[in-house]
Amino acid sequence: MNFELTQEQQLLKDMVRDFAQNEIAPKAREIDETGEFPIDTFKKMGELGLLGIPFSEEYGGSGGDTVSYSLAVEEIGRACGSTGLSYAAAVSLGASPLYYFGTEEQKQKYLVPLASGEALGSFGLTEPNAGSDAGGTQTKAVLDGDEYVINGEKCWITNAGFAKTVIVTAVTGKDARGKNIISAFIVPTDTPGFTINSNYDKMGVRGSNTSELILEDVRVPKENLLGDPEKGFKQFLYTLDGGRISIASLAVGIAQSAFDAALAYSKERKQFSQPISNFQAIQFKLADMSMEIELARNMVLKAAWLKDQGKKFTKEGAYAKLFASEMATRVCNQAIQIHGGYGYMKEYGVERMLRDAKLMEIGEGTSEIQRLVIARELGCGEKKKAKVNG
Amino acid sequence: MNIYVLLKRTFDTEEKIEIENGEIIDDGAEFIINPYDEYAVEEAIQIRDEHGGEVSVVTVGDEEAEKQLRTALAMGADQAYLIEDEDIENGDEYSTQELLKAFFAEKEYDLILGGNVAVDGGSGQIGPRLADQLDIVHVTSAVDITLEGNEAKVERDVEGDQEIISVSLPALITAQQGLNEPRYPSLPGIMKAKKKPLETLDLDDLDVDEEDAEGKTKTVERFLPPEKQAGRILEGEVEGQVQELVRLLKTDAKVL
Numbered sequence: 244m245n246f247e248l249t250q251e252q253q254l255l256k257d258m259v260r261d262f263a264q265n266e267i268a269p270k271a272r273e274i275d276e277t278g279e280f281p282i283d284t285f286k287k288m289g290e291l292g293l294l295g296i297p298f299s300e301e302y303g304g305s306g307g308d309t310v311s312y313s314l315a316v317e318e319i320g321r322a323c324g325s326t327g328l329s330y331a332a333a334v335s336l337g338a339s340p341l342y343y344f345g346t347e348e349q350k351q352k353y354l355v356p357l358a359s360g361e362a363l364g365s366f367g368l369t370e371p372n373a374g375s376d377a378g379g380t381q382t383k384a385v386l387d388g389d390e391y392v393i394n395g396e397k398c399w400i401t402n403a404g405f406a407k408t409v410i411v412t413a414v415t416g417k418d419a420r421g422k423n424i425i426s427a428f429i430v431p432t433d434t435p436g437f438t439i440n441s442n443y444d445k446m447g448v449r450g451s452n453t454s455e456l457i458l459e460d461v462r463v464p465k466e467n468l469l470g471d472p473e474k475g476f477k478q479f480l481y482t483l484d485g486g487r488i489s490i491a492s493l494a495v496g497i498a499q500s501a502f503d504a505a506l507a508y509s510k511e512r513k514q515f516s517q518p519i520s521n522f523q524a525i526q527f528k529l530a531d532m533s534m535e536i537e538l539a540r541n542m543v544l545k546a547a548w549l550k551d552q553g554k555k556f557t558k559e560g561a562y563a564k565l566f567a568s569e570m571a572t573r574v575c576n577q578a579i580q581i582h583g584g585y586g587y588m589k590e591y592g593v594e595r596m597l598r599d600a601k602l603m604e605i606g607e608g609t610s611e612i613q614r615l616v617i618a619r620e621l622g623c624g625e626k627k628k629a630k631v632n633g
Numbered sequence: 634m635n636i637y638v639l640l641k642r643t644f645d646t647e648e649k650i651e652i653e654n655g656e657i658i659d660d661g662a663e664f665i666i667n668p669y670d671e672y673a674v675e676e677a678i679q680i681r682d683e684h685g686g687e688v689s690v691v692t693v694g695d696e697e698a699e700k701q702l703r704t705a706l707a708m709g710a711d712q713a714y715l716i717e718d719e720d721i722e723n724g725d726e727y728s729t730q731e732l733l734k735a736f737f738a739e740k741e742y743d744l745i746l747g748g749n750v751a752v753d754g755g756s757g758q759i760g761p762r763l764a765d766q767l768d769i770v771h772v773t774s775a776v777d778i779t780l781e782g783n784e785a786k787v788e789r790d791v792e793g794d795q796e797i798i799s800v801s802l803p804a805l806i807t808a809q810q811g812l813n814e815p816r817y818p819s820l821p822g823i824m825k826a827k828k829k830p831l832e833t834l835d836l837d838d839l840d841v842d843e844e845d846a847e848g849k850t851k852t853v854e855r856f857l858p859p860e861k862q863a864g865r866i867l868e869g870e871v872e873g874q875v876q877e878l879v880r881l882l883k884t885d886a887k888v889l
Contacts, residue, residue, distance in 0.1 A: 250699075250700065250703060251824065253700065254700070254703060254704055254707055254818065254823045254826070255820060255823055257704070258707075258817050258818050258820075258823065261817060262817050291817055291819045291820055292819045292820030292821045292822075293820060295820070296820060300821075300824075305820040305821050305823075305824055307820065307824070308822055373693075384861055426848070507760060537634070
């Protein structure tokens with residue numbers, strides 16, 4: 244056992260913290276209020292190599308590991324939930340599938356600009372009628388000569404409004420058991436028939452771009468099929484496993500930020516002639532918050548470490564995402580409580596953190612889906628599945 | 634162009650200093666590159682990028698300072714030297730000067746940069762002391778440095794006014810806030826820093842005797858400044874307030 248970060252991981256964490264506190268945190272309130280995507284911040288993050296942390300140098304990345312990437316997401320999320328979400332989605336969902344499943348040619352053409360920060364990527368999975376049940380995807384892709392023709396609709400797609408390419412999942416046929424075969428396609432956003440609207444009015448992470456995709460006879464060359472055509476579903480499950488680690492890191496970052504604010508406030512705020520941090524009612528809240536954050540962080544880093552070791556991390560990734568996201572909501576809620584009436588005011592920032600944190604329980608697999616994933620890993624429900632399939 | 638940068642590992646400026654039994658407690662404290670030295674590192678990298686050459690960073694300290702040296706390498710410095718001073722009793726500015734003097738005796742240098750002052754000890758002595766020992770010119774508090782051939786034109790901050798000085802190289806120049814905006818080490822820079830040379834030197838390597846580098850000063854006591862008292866607002870007519878203020882300054886504060 245060794246809980247120490249390596250020197251590179253520590254340097255990276257320090258650098259990202261400095262950058263995030265100086266360049267991202269001062270804009271957090273403004274982008275929450277205006278809903279304007281902080282594209283300049285992403286340019287700067289690209290220059291520092293942050294958009295390519297977990298990818299090797301030959302593809303424009305920085306050759307870092309998942310632990311380093313998790314540390315970066317946490318620090319960015321600590322400064323701003325919106326920026327953290329778009330960052331995590333750009334790397335884990337937009338670029339990672341290309342890195343895991345792309346051909347050499349696809350990597351050179353599509354991954355390099357994403358990893359080096361020249362462009363943003365996006366992942367289009369969710370549909371109006373296919374959320375937790377991704378197998379119920381309705382978007383279809385039909386091979387016509389050398390091209391696939393894609394038709395369908397996607398919703399709540401992070402970063403698509405600023406993306407150069409979107410990886411879109413679509414049904415390409417049915418297998419022997421009559422189940423949908425789902426494949427993934429690399430679709431440049433300037434392809435004719437591809438419409439992207441960013442009109443959502445969200446509760447939180449308001450500075451993160453969220454878009455609706457409409458695909459009407461969108462034609463892409465058949466070389467744009469990503470990975471194994473039969474295993475599209477498995478591929479995005481693996482992608483989502485990785486994405487969960489980053490959402491969990493983001494939840495830890497948001498919670499840490501709310502806790503920092505609450506702790507500082509409790510030491511300054513005087514009632515009954517003393518700082519409210521002298522009162523056990525407040526102390527117990529702070530003790531629980533600080534403990535829960537650290538427990539979540541340990542789980543996140545363990546899941547990241549397992550991934551780096553090439554070991555299975557499905558269950559641990561789900562533990563991390565489930566616990567960290569629900570923890571973040573609790574911590575942000577208590578942070579507001581400690582602030583009292585001031586916490587309910589936008590000026591103090593903690594109400595924004597609660598709104599941002601809530602998404603962590605929903606995006607990239609709801610808490611309920613995480614529990615299903617864990618239960619499945621425990622071997623629950625296998626009998627029934629065998630019967631149905633048998 | 635051989636450029637050396639003197640760098641010190643210091644307390645993070647946001648750390649709260651605590652003293653126990655006359656010693657400063659640094660358990661769990663965060664450490665950083667002294668902010669003024671960071672300007673010097675940035676300036677050195679910019680000068681190298683424009684005029685060519687190499688940037689070497691040098692620190693006197695313990696092995697913990699390796700992290701700050703790696704940070705400077707990640708920013709873009711080419712190599713680093715860690716001079717260990719743990720064997721020296723009661724080390725002070727004189728000790729650091731002696732170690733650096735011995736280090737530079739073996740080196741060829743065109744320009745030595747450093748911070749104007751370290752935010753911990755705050756003596757601001759190392760730069761001028763070293764320049765004196767090496768018998769080269771020095772300029773402190775630089776806010777702009779331009780190199781032309783064998784000359785450096787230095788704009789320095791003089792209590793809010795500017796003074797422009799031309800010096801011939803080799804020279805030692807210390808950095809003031811405003812000289813530049815230090816870059817963040819990029820991630821590829823961090824990954825590369827691991828492979829850059831970092832040499833650790835001890836007293837034997839520099840041929841310095843422990844006794845010869847022993848500090849010349851003695852620390853008699855360490856204490857924190859008294860806590861700031863709440864202010865008082867005087868009331869009444871302006872004339873009365875002025876008289877009361879003058880009386881207080883004389884009798885209470887005893888500054889008049």
